[in-house]
Structure formats: C-alpha cells, structure tokens
Amino acid sequence: MSARTSAQPTAPKGQPFTLPHFYMPHPARLNPHLQAARAHSGRWAREMNMLEGSGIWEQRDLDAHDYALLCAYTHPECSEEALNLVTDWYVWVFFFDDHFLEKFKRTLDREGGKAYLDRLPAFMPMDLHTPVPEPTNQVEAGLADLWARTVPSMSPDWRRRFAESTEHLLNESLWELSNMDINRIPNPVEYVEMRRKVGGAPWSAGLVEYATGAEVPAAVAGSRPLRVLKDTFSDSVHLRNDLFSYQRETEDEGELSNGVLVLETFLDCTTQEAADAVNDMITSRLQQFEDTVFTELPALFADRGLDPAGCAAVLAYAKGLQDWQSGGHEWHLRSSRYMNGGGAGEPGGAAAPWSPLVFGGLGTEGLGRAAAGVLGPGAWAADLPIALRTATAQRLRRRAHTPHRKVGTVQLPDFPMPFTTTLSPHLEASRRNVVTWAHRMGLLRPQPGVPLSGIWDEDALNRFDLALYAAGRHPDATPDELDLDTQWLAWGTYADDYHPVVFGRPRNVAGARAATKRLSALMPVEESDAAPAPADALERGLADLWRRTAGPMTVDARRAFKGAIETMTAGWLWELDNTVLHRVPDPVDYIEMRRATFGSDVIMSLCRLGRGRRVPPEIHRSGPMRSLENAAADYACLVNDVFSYQKEIEYEGEVHNAILVVQNFFDCDHPSALAVVHDLATSRMREFQHVAAHQLPVLYDDFALSAEARAAVDGYVGDLRNWLAGTLTWHRECRRYRTEYLRHRPGTPGWIPAPSGLGTSAARLAGLAGAAGPAGAGSGG
Numbered sequence: 001m002s003a004r005t006s007a008q009p010t011a012p013k014g015q016p017f018t019l020p021h022f023y024m025p026h027p028a029r030l031n032p033h034l035q036a037a038r039a040h041s042g043r044w045a046r047e048m049n050m051l052e053g054s055g056i057w058e059q060r061d062l063d064a065h066d067y068a069l070l071c072a073y074t075h076p077e078c079s080e081e082a083l084n085l086v087t088d089w090y091v092w093v094f095f096f097d098d099h100f101l102e103k104f105k106r107t108l109d110r111e112g113g114k115a116y117l118d119r120l121p122a123f124m125p126m127d128l129h130t131p132v133p134e135p136t137n138q139v140e141a142g143l144a145d146l147w148a149r150t151v152p153s154m155s156p157d158w159r160r161r162f163a164e165s166t167e168h169l170l171n172e173s174l175w176e177l178s179n180m181d182i183n184r185i186p187n188p189v190e191y192v193e194m195r196r197k198v199g200g201a202p203w204s205a206g207l208v209e210y211a212t213g214a215e216v217p218a219a220v221a222g223s224r225p226l227r228v229l230k231d232t233f234s235d236s237v238h239l240r241n242d243l244f245s246y247q248r249e250t251e252d253e254g255e256l257s258n259g260v261l262v263l264e265t266f267l268d269c270t271t272q273e274a275a276d277a278v279n280d281m282i283t284s285r286l287q288q289f290e291d292t293v294f295t296e297l298p299a300l301f302a303d304r305g306l307d308p309a310g311c312a313a314v315l316a317y318a319k320g321l322q323d324w325q326s327g328g329h330e331w332h333l334r335s336s337r338y339m340n341g342g343g344a345g346e347p348g349g350a351a352a353p354w355s356p357l358v359f360g361g362l363g364t365e366g367l368g369r370a371a372a373g374v375l376g377p378g379a380w381a382a383d384l385p386i387a388l389r390t391a392t393a394q395r396l397r398r399r400a401h402t403p404h405r406k407v408g409t410v411q412l413p414d415f416p417m418p419f420t421t422t423l424s425p426h427l428e429a430s431r432r433n434v435v436t437w438a439h440r441m442g443l444l445r446p447q448p449g450v451p452l453s454g455i456w457d458e459d460a461l462n463r464f465d466l467a468l469y470a471a472g473r474h475p476d477a478t479p480d481e482l483d484l485d486t487q488w489l490a491w492g493t494y495a496d497d498y499h500p501v502v503f504g505r506p507r508n509v510a511g512a513r514a515a516t517k518r519l520s521a522l523m524p525v526e527e528s529d530a531a532p533a534p535a536d537a538l539e540r541g542l543a544d545l546w547r548r549t550a551g552p553m554t555v556d557a558r559r560a561f562k563g564a565i566e567t568m569t570a571g572w573l574w575e576l577d578n579t580v581l582h583r584v585p586d587p588v589d590y591i592e593m594r595r596a597t598f599g600s601d602v603i604m605s606l607c608r609l610g611r612g613r614r615v616p617p618e619i620h621r622s623g624p625m626r627s628l629e630n631a632a633a634d635y636a637c638l639v640n641d642v643f644s645y646q647k648e649i650e651y652e653g654e655v656h657n658a659i660l661v662v663q664n665f666f667d668c669d670h671p672s673a674l675a676v677v678h679d680l681a682t683s684r685m686r687e688f689q690h691v692a693a694h695q696l697p698v699l700y701d702d703f704a705l706s707a708e709a710r711a712a713v714d715g716y717v718g719d720l721r722n723w724l725a726g727t728l729t730w731h732r733e734c735r736r737y738r739t740e741y742l743r744h745r746p747g748t749p750g751w752i753p754a755p756s757g758l759g760t761s762a763a764r765l766a767g768l769a770g771a772a773g774p775a776g777a778g779s780g781g
Contacts (some may be wrong), residue, residue, distance in 0.1 A: 016247055017260075020279035022240065023286055026322055028330035033083045037068035040084040041091050043104040046144045050091070056098050056138075067091050074204075075320070078211040083147055086211050091585050092142040093200065096170070099139055100553040114702065117170050123147060124163045126156060150210060157218040162206040170198040171623075184256065187683035188759065189591055189634060191262045192235060192774050197623070198257070201234035208324060214316035224570065225296040226314070228589065232289040232319045235588060236282045237328065243278055244332065246271075280394065280665065281587070286325075286384035287395055293318050295522045295581065296382065303513065348698030355558075370467055397664055398584045403653030407670060407740070413678040416685050419725040424471035426479045431467040431513050434486045441544065442496050442537030450536065452501045456494060463735045466490050471717070472726025473603075484548060485606065491541040492568065492599050498538055499572045500579070507580055509573075514567045522546060523562045525555060549606075564601035571596030575656055584664045591634060597656070598640070600633035607719035615716050616709050624695040625713075632720045636727045638681040642674065643731045688724070692717055 011017045031037075042062060045051055051059050071087040078086065104113035123132050125145040128151065135141035151159050186194065196202055209215045220226055242259035249255035259281075264274035297318070301311050424430070438444050438461055446454030470477075471486040477485060503512035515538075522543045524531045534540040542565075550558045574593050578585055585593070595601070608615045619625055641658040648654035656682075662673035696717070700710055735741060 001254040009270065016250075017275040019243065020276055022279065022329070023283040024326060024329050026326045028326040029323070029677060030074055031072035031076045031078065031083055033080040034068055034072040035082045036080050037071060037087045041087045044088050045091050045095075048092075048138050048145065050095050050142070054138060056102060062091070067094065067096065070328070070331045073331040075208070075211040076323055076327060078213075082211050082213075085146070086207055088142075089146055089150075089207060091549045092146055093169070093203070095142065096139045099137070120170055121163070121167055124159075124166065126159050126163070128152065154210065155215060155218070157221060158206070158209060158215050161221065162203075165203045165206050168338070169195075169200050170202045185262060185265050186257070187680070187687055188266055189260055189630070189680065189684065190687055191257070191259060192622075193627070193630065195238045195259075196219070196231060196234045197256070199234065199238040202230055204237075205230045205233055205321060208320040209317055212316050212319065213319040214313040216314060216317055217306065217310040218445060219299055219310070220306060221315065223300055223304075224574070225292050225300045228292045228296070229289060229318055229321060231588075231592075232285040232292070233325065236285045236289070236325065239278050239285070240329070241332075243275055246275070246434060266683065267676070277666070284586045284665065285588065287398075288589055289321075289581075313383055325479045328630070340605050351379040363715065385578055397667065398586075399582050401582075401584050401655060401660070401664065403655075404650060407646050407650045410642070410670075410674070412642065415642075415678070415728055416682050416691065417725060417728050418685070421729040422475040422722070422724040423468075424475045424477055424482050424526050425480045426477070427467055427471040429479060430470060430482045430486045431462075431465070433483045434467055434490050435461060437483075437487050438490055438494075441491075441541040443490065443541060445537075447536045447538075448646040450502060452505065453498065455497050455501055461490065463731070463741065464493065465734045466493060468724060468734060469730040472729050473723040474726075475722060484545070487541075488545055488549075488602070488606070491545055492537075492602065493571050494541065495538055495569070496597070497574060501575065504576055504579055509576060509580060512573055512576055516573060518560070519569055520566055523550070523558075523565065525558045526561060535544060561602075561605050564605040567596045567601050568599045582655075585661055587661050587665050590656070590658065591637075594637045594641075594656075594658070595630065595633040598633065598637045599637070600629075603630055603723060604633075604720070605722065608716055615712055616703070616705070618703060619699065619705070619709070619713055622699055622703075624691050624699045626715070628688060628691040628696070628720070631684045631691065632724055634684045635681050635688065635724055638677055638684070639727055639731055640675060642681075643737050645674075685724070688720075 007294045042059070045057070045062055046059075051057055051062060051326060068083075068087045075083060075086055081490055100113065100116070102755070103109070104116065118705055119133065119136075120143060123140055124147050124403065127134060128148060132144050132728065133140075135144055216226060239259045246258055246260045249258050250261055255261075259278045260271065260274045263277050264271055267274065267277070269277075283607070291356065293315075297314060299304070301314075306314070419693070435458055438456075439458075444456050444458055459624060466489040467482075467486045470482055470489055474482060474485050503509070503515070518532065518535075519542055522531050522534065522539055523546045531543065534543045548559060552563065571593055608620070615625075638658055645657055645659050648657050649660060654660070658677045659670065659673045662668070662676045663670060666673065666676070696713065700713070705713070731737070
C-alpha cells in the first residue's frame with residue numbers, strides 16, 4: 001500500500017475515511033408496481049406474526065424499512081405478482097436476521113442457534129407433496145409459505161440450487177457467531193469466500209432468475225462463466241456495502257466481518273488506504289463480470305450447443321444481476337443509515353447495495369428512510385465520469401503488462417512451516433520408475449505430426465524430481481502407491497507444459513478445447529462406458545493412470561475424481577484465454593482459479609482416497625472442511641508463485657503469478673507485492689491451523705461422527721499437512737528454479753522448458769505468444 005503515490009484525501013469530520021467514486025455505469029430504474037408491493041408485504045408480514053407481539057418488529061419498523069422500494073429498484077421489470085413474492089422473501093430474510101440476532105447472536109448461544117437452523121431445511125422440500133413440520137416460529141412459518149408459493153413455477157434444478165444457497169445464507173451465520181466469540185478478524189481470501197455465503201447475494205441471484213422469468217438452463221448452471229457471474233455480483237454487492245457500513249459496524253456494533261477492516265488489518269495500512277483498496281476490488285469484480293458476459297458466455301453457448309431460448313435466458317439473467325446492482329446502489333443512496341453524506345440522494349453521495357444478514361449486520365432501525373428521497377439518478381450521474389476514468393485506467397493496466405521484463409534474482413522470504421517433512425523410503429525406486437513409465441507412455445519424445453511437442457527429455461524429468469514431491473506428501477505410501485502418485489505428477493506436469501506450447505503459441509483455443517474433451521472421454525465412469533483409443537502420449541498417460549487409479553473405486557468416487565481432473569484441465573483453458581487476451585487476472589479470480597490450474601482438487605482427491613480412507617461426504621461438503629482445503633491449496637500455490645517468479649516473468653513472459661497480479665492490482669513495486677503475497681501465504685497457513693484445531697472438533701460433534709469417521713478425517717488432515725510440508729521442501733531442493741537452468745531461452749542450444757502441473761504448477765515457455773504478447777498459458781511454476 002505504501003507504493004500508492006496519489007495524495008490521500010482528508011476524511012470529513014466525524015468520518016473514518018472519504019468515500020471513493022464508485023464504478024456503476026448503469027442507471028437504476030423503478031418498478032411501476034411499487035405501491036402494490038408495499039401494501040402486500042405489510043399484509044403478509046402481519047399474517048406471519050412478524051409485527052406487534054413478535055418481539056422483533058412493529059408496523060413502524062416495517063414501514064421504515066420499505067423493502068418494497070428495495071425490490072422495486074432491484075427488479076424493475078418484473079410483474080406485480082412476482083414483485084409481491086420477491087418482496088415477501090426479502091421481508092422474511094431480514095426478519096430472520098433480526099430474529100437470529102436477538103435470540104442467538106447477542107447471547108452467543110451457538111448450540112441453540114444450530115438447533116434453530118437445523119430445522120429450516122425441512123421447510124424446503126424438493127417435492128411439494130412432502131409434508132413439512134409444524135412451524136414453531138415466524139421464520140419457519142414464513143419459509144414454508146414462501147417455498148410453497150415459489151417453487152411450482154421453477155424446475156427441480158433451480159429448487160435444489162436455491163435451497164442450497166438459502167441453507168448457506170442461514171447456516172453460515174454460525175461462522176460469524178464463532179468469529180465474534182473468539183474476536184477473530186478473517187484474512188482477505190477467507191473473508192471473500194465466507195461473505196458470499198453469509199452475505200446473501202448468491203441467494204438474491206436465485207431470486208433474480210425467478211423475477212426475470214429467466215431460469216438458467218441446468219446444462220450451464222454449474223459452468224465457470226455462470227459461477228463467475230454470480231460470484232462477481234456477490235463480491236461487488238458485499239464489498240460496496242462494507243464501505244458504507246464500516247463506521248456503524250466498527251464503532252457501534254463491534255463487528256469484525258467488514259472488508260475495509262479486513263484489509264486494514266491484513267495490509268497494516270490506514271483506513272483510507274483500505275477503503276480505496278476495497279473500492280478497487282469492487283471495480284475489478286464488476287469488470288470481471290463484464291468480461292465474462294462478453295468473452296466467456298459466447299464460447300460457453302457454442303461449446304454446450306445451447307439453443308436460442310437458453311442463450312436468451314442466460315443473457316436475461318445477467319441483465320437482471322446488472323439491474324440489481326444499479327437498483328441496490330440507488331436505494332441505499334437514499335438511506336440515512338449509512339455513511340453517505342446524509343442519504344436521500346445527496347449530490348456526490350454514493351450508496352451501498354442491499355445487505356441482508358451480515359452484509360453489515362443491517363439490522364432494522366431506520367433502514368428504509370429511502371422513500372423520502374426524490375427518485376432519479378442521484379449520485380450516479382455525478383460520480384460516473386470520475387469513476388469511469390478510474391475504472392478505465394484499471395482495465396488498461398491489466399492489459400498493459402510488458403512480458404519478459406528483467407526482474408533479477410528474487411530474495412526468497414522465510415515461509416512459515418509448522419509441519420515436518422518425512423520422505424518415503426521408496427523415493428529412489430520411484431525416481432527410476434517414473435522415467436521408465438514416461439518413456440513407455442511417450443512423454444520424452446516429440447509427438448508425430450504435432451509441432452513443438454518435444455518438450456521433455458529424460459534429463460529434464462530427472463531435474464524436476466517429481467518423486468521427491470510425491471515422497472514428501474505421501475511418506476507412508478507403499479512402493480506401488482508412491483509410483484502411482486509420482487506418475488500422476490509427471491502426467492499433470494507434462495500436460496500443463498504441453499498446452500501452452502502446442503496450443504498457446506498458435507492461439508489454437510479450439511484445438512485446446514477439443515483435446516480437453518478427448519481427455520474427458522478417456523475417463524469412463526460406468527463399467528459399460530466406452531473410451532476412445534489413446535492417440536498420443538498425453539492420452540496414453542491419462543488412460544493408463546485412470547485405469548490403475550479409478551478401477552478399484554466405486555462409481556460415485558470415480559465420478560468425483562473425474563470431476564477433479566476436469567476442473568484442472570478447464571483451468572488450463574482459462575489460462576490460455578487470458579494469454580490470448582493479454583490480460584492479467586483479477587485477484588479474486590486468480591486465487592480461485594489457481595487452485596484448479598495447480599491440480600489441488602486432484603491432489604486432495606488422492607489424499608481422501610488414500611489407503612482406503614473414506615471421508616464422510618457430509619464432512620467433505622461442510623464449510624470448515626472447504627475452508628481447510630482452500631487454505632492448504634492457496635498456501636501451496638503462493639509458495640510456488642514466489643519460487644517461480646523470476647522464471648515466469650523474466651524468462652517466460654507469464655501473466656499467471658500472484659506477485660504480478662498483486663503488482664498490477666495495487667500498481668506497486670515487486671518488493672511490496674512480494675510482501676503482500678508472503679503475508680497472504682502466512683495467513684492461509686494460520687487459517688489452516690485454526691480450522692484444524694478449533695473448527696473441526698466442533699464439526700465432529702455437530703455431525704456426531706463415529707470414532708472410525710473421526711480417524712478418517714484426522715488421517716486426511718494429516719495427509720494435507722504432509723502435502724504442505726512436502727511442497728515447501730520440494731521447492732527448496734529441486735533444480736528447476738536455479739539460475740543455471742533459467743539462462744537458457746527458447747531457441748538457444750540446450751534449452752528445455754521447465755514444467756509444472758499437478759501439484760507443481762506449470763512452466764511458462766518464452767515466446768508462446770510470439771511477438772504479440774505474453775508467452776503462454778499454464779498454471780505457473
């Protein structure tokens with residue numbers, strides 16, 4: 001943060017910082033059925049006993065909140081019937097927030113809160129003919145009524161997705177309660193991930209599908225572009241609210257879950273600097289939303305063969321998310337609850353989008369005084385020129401990176417490692433066997449008819465010493481298990497090197513997609529599934545490993561393992577797209593996709609399945625376990641990015657490296673960016689330890705796990721510790737980062753491209769992009 005050179009503004013008296021100019025290029029509109037929705041929501045709340053006598057609200061509270069105005073702004077085109085129902089949903093979710101606050105948060109009653117939350121999914125049956133329990137409070141009664149009125153017009157796929165997001169929104173309130181109890185400020189990555197669940201915006205995205213009448217087709221609902229649209233929408237909504245609620249939350253409520261506070265603490269910077277950084281994140285996420293609409297959706301439509309109606313539904317949904325952003329901004333512009341210059345449309349003010357639940361502990365009092373404002377563009381028009389100039393500069397900077405700039409030797413920081421590396425006694429044998437296997441598969445020779453495919457030879461494979469990595473992360477493996485682990489590393493590394501050379505240099509995105517589909521076909525799940533004959537070394541290697549690994553698995557386990565491999569290969573395509581577009585990734589998108597390109601899901605799948613261990617699926621899906629795995633993956637990825645920085649930036653012209661991403665985002669120098677990346681790796685290690693020590697024991701009790709199941713999870717956590725320790729040991733001891741191997745450039749005698757891939761991350765080959773831009777795609781390393 002110290003690298004910022006612009007003068008910091010002086011905050012108005014009584015305010016902790018000056019509000020930035022927000023990037024919000026689309027004006028808000030108002031639904032004409034506002035008055036009908038106001039009248040209907042009042043009647044409904046009274047029918048559900050949410051007003052007088054509830055101990056939570058009275059009529060004047062509901063009138064002041066004016067959720068109908070919020071919904072009329074965020075859903076400007078829906079029918080009167082749809083607006084009424086959507087408004088009822090928002091009345092319900094805000095009532096839940098205040099009800100849970102009074103009953104459980106104020107008293108820190110986690111046990112009571114869990115029992116309360118555990119009953120709620122029963123009121124969201126997939127089949128409406130399934131009876132629901134008798135409601136015992138207003139939240140249960142309201143949910144039962146809303147579910148029965150909403151789901152008949154929606155598909156089973158939408159019901160499942162919306163029920164899941166509703167459960168996340170409700171259940172993750174326990175995470176916040178736990179953080180309040182231990183006075184813990186989360187790190188930035190943890191905060192963004194948990195905020196999506198707790199904050200409510202993903203839940204709002206589900207209602208956008210209902211209100212627009214544009215349900216996302218099941219064929220694409222789980223795809224990366226649709227996930228990114230929802231995540232970028234959610235992040236920008238949440239973070240913008242954090243700016244406006246910071247003063248109230250930190251000074252009046254003692255809240256710790258606020259993005260400004262998180263960055264202020266993590267970066268050890270001023271509140272103003274943290275606020276500016278949060279606003280830059282908002283802009284970056286909105287630009288990621290726009291990039292996804294214009295560059296990823298067309299490719300998705302073509303790849304999935306989506307019909308015109310399906311394409312139109314996805315685009316209408318994206319427009320609905322855009323309307324929500326603008327409408328939520330305008331509505332909160334008029335609320336005097338926030339630090340916005342007095343609200344009610346003050347010129348130069350700006351507003352936080354909707355924030356139910358812990359979007360900022362919105363609470364109830366005074367929240368909807370927005371109705372007093374004059375409808376119109378408000379600060380949108382006044383702020384737009386400045387915001388657009390700032391956003392344009394940020395967008396251009398992401399595409400202006402100069403490849404192959406000289407960075408010199410990098411001073412490696414001292415990474416924390418609380419775990420000890422123990423090496424398998426079968427290491428030497430595995431070193432020999434992986435070379436034999438690679439020769440047999442054809443990985444160490446050029447592929448017939450494929451230009452530039454001679455990327456490895458035996459000397460290169462020996463230098464990479466992937467058996468050392470396997471021996472550190474799997475120290476108690478049998479000889480066969482260690483060979484299999486090492487050979488998976490070799491295949492993933494080769495594949496991730498092969499993509500940027502064979503597909504990156506000629507910009508052959510279509511060829512890369514076709515090759516990826518063939519790899520998927522080589523992994524049959526059912527016994528009756530037929531697989532094509534392998535056509536080259538890459539396919540032979542995968543077919544051999546799949547047969548040896550997946551053969552003993554159950555069908556469900558095969559399907560999950562195949563999904564992990566497909567996540568990795570899809571990540572390579574994402575990197576290729578960024579290379580073609582000459583685009584340094586958005587920071588949040590980079591962290592999340594880096595786990596995929598690194599092969600983290602594959603590594604963890606092998607850990608979970610090791611030695612017959614079976615982690616209960618409900619534990620694997622839980623929030624604490626996902627937090628544990630993501631923290632481990634991020635630590636490993638960040639370590640790799642630091643060690644590979646000079647190789648990737650100076651010699652390979654890469655854009656996929658955390659240090660470069662931080663440099664580009666903060667517009668700072670290398671030492672400042674390195675410090676941020678090192679601090680982030682350190683915080684992710686601390687989070688891994690925190691979850692393992694404090695959250696998993698509670699999870700065991702919550703699920704009443706048997707001794708056998710606890711032992712399986714404990715063994716899995718031990719494997720993750722071995723992975724982390726082995727990662728750092730391998731980076732320190734392997735020869736791929738030493739200066740003598742970095743001096744050789746493409747086209748010079750003796751040059752051999754360095755690999756990455758599964759657990760090691762990918763090498764970047766200088767010149768992949770030719771004279772036009774950066775060198776290639778891969779996962780870094």
